[in-house]
Amino acid sequence: MITKTSINTTLNYSPNFEEKKRKFKQIKFIIFHYTGMKNEKDAIKRLIDSKSKVSSHYFIKNNGSIITLVPELYISWHAGISSWQNYKSINKYSIGIEISNPGHGIKYKKFSKKQIRSILKLSKYLIKKYKIKIKFILGHSDVAPFRKKDPGENFPWRYLSKNEVGLWHSLNEKKLFKIRSIKVDKHDENNFIKNLYKIGYPRLLPKGMHKNKRLLIKAFQRRFRQELINGIVDKECLLISKNLIKN
Numbered sequence: 028m029i030t031k032t033s034i035n036t037t038l039n040y041s042p043n044f045e046e047k048k049r050k051f052k053q054i055k056f057i058i059f060h061y062t063g064m065k066n067e068k069d070a071i072k073r074l075i076d077s078k079s080k081v082s083s084h085y086f087i088k089n090n091g092s093i094i095t096l097v098p099e100l101y102i103s104w105h106a107g108i109s110s111w112q113n114y115k116s117i118n119k120y121s122i123g124i125e126i127s128n129p130g131h132g133i134k135y136k137k138f139s140k141k142q143i144r145s146i147l148k149l150s151k152y153l154i155k156k157y158k159i160k161i162k163f164i165l166g167h168s169d170v171a172p173f174r175k176k177d178p179g180e181n182f183p184w185r186y187l188s189k190n191e192v193g194l195w196h197s198l199n200e201k202k203l204f205k206i207r208s209i210k211v212d213k214h215d216e217n218n219f220i221k222n223l224y225k226i227g228y229p230r231l232l233p234k235g236m237h238k239n240k241r242l243l244i245k246a247f248q249r250r251f252r253q254e255l256i257n258g259i260v261d262k263e264c265l266l267i268s269k270n271l272i273k274n
Contacts, residue, residue: 034093034148034149034152036085036093036094036095037092037094037095038094038095039071039075039086039094039095039096040075040096040097041074041075041082041083041097041103042075042077043074043075043077043079043080043081043082043103043104044082044097044103045101046101047102048101049100049101049102051100051157053119053120054099054100054120054121054122054157054159055120055121055157055159055160055163056111056114056117056120056121056122056159056163056164056165056170057121057122057124057150057153057154057163057164058105058106058121058123058124058165058167058170059124059126059164059165059166059167059177059182060083060105060123060124060125060126060166060167060177060178061125061127061128061129061177061178061179061182062126062127062129062130063130063177064130064133065129065133065134067088067127070127071086074096074125075096081104081105082096082097082103082104082123083096083097083103083105083123083124083125084096084097084099084103084105084122084123084124085122085123085124085125085149086124086126086127087124087126087127087142087145087146087149088127088142089127089139089141089142090139091141091142091144091145092145093145093149096125099153102118103118103123104118105118105121105123105167106118106121106123106167107171107174108171109167109170109229110170110229111165111169111227111228122153122157124146124149124150126138126142126146126178127142128177128178128179128181130176130177130179131177131179135179136181137181138178138181138183143183143186143187146187147187147190147192150164150187150192151190151191151192154191154192161188161191161192161193161194164187164192164194165193166178166182166184166249166250168249168250169228169246169250170229171229172229172239172242172243172245172246172247173239173242173243176246176249179249180248180253180254180256181253182249184251185253194271196251196267196270196271197270197274198266198267198270203263203266203267204263206262206263207255207261207262207263208261208263209261209262209263210261210262211260211262211265215260215265218265219244219260219264219268220240220243222265222268222269222271222272223243223247223268225272226268226271226272228246228247229243241258242258244258244260244264245258247264247268248264251264251267251268251271252264252267
């Protein structure tokens with residue numbers, strides 16, 4: 028249950044955070060992750076193990092219960108090398124939320140209804156507390172698309188957006204489906220990539236550009252076109268990207 032000042036959690040503190048407190052106003056993002064581990068207990072152990080050098084502020088278990096790992100005003104080590112718009116090193120500005128799920132490398136599954144309810148409650152609490160903008164509620168793969176896939180295409184972005192948690196497009200799904208897989212020319216593909224930069228995605232660098240371009244496209248698809256993740260720009264992807272800029 029959320030109150031005006033707190034949310035019910037279990038405390039299991041991690042030592043993996045920066046010692047210096049940040050200012051309240053520095054917190055501008057919520058970043059969602061999945062654990063990517065088969066066993067939930069092992070995932071929690073890793074996040075509180077000083078040798079792992081990883082953590083998050085919150086952990087959502089399969090049964091929906093929430094664990095506090097790092098107090099919000101301390102920087103936890105969850106996003107790694109990351110960026111969004113003009114922000115670099117997203118750890119400095121974000122609240123990290125780990126959600127128990129084996130992930131793509133093991134047996135990626137849908138998030139439980141109890142987890143989704145807790146994601147919604149915790150997010151709304153944080154949004155209200157820190158005045159976080161809808162467009163700054165992101166997945167790990169959004170801020171680190173060349174390295175990460177989480178929280179992945181099973182994450183309920185569409186549902187959450189209906190409850191004002193995260194950005195989604197305002198286009199008709201049936202009309203979009205009709206233009207799925209229709210190829211675009213090189214000019215439109217370049218415009219699509221430019222649109223991703225305007226939304227906030229990290230820019231492509233010359234080294235490994237071809238491979239990273241596919242990873243960037245897939246990150247966008249995992250977020251905004253979850254039914255087909257193929258790394259290929261089509262008319263559906265282009266139209267969604269245009270709509271998101273307007274929103």
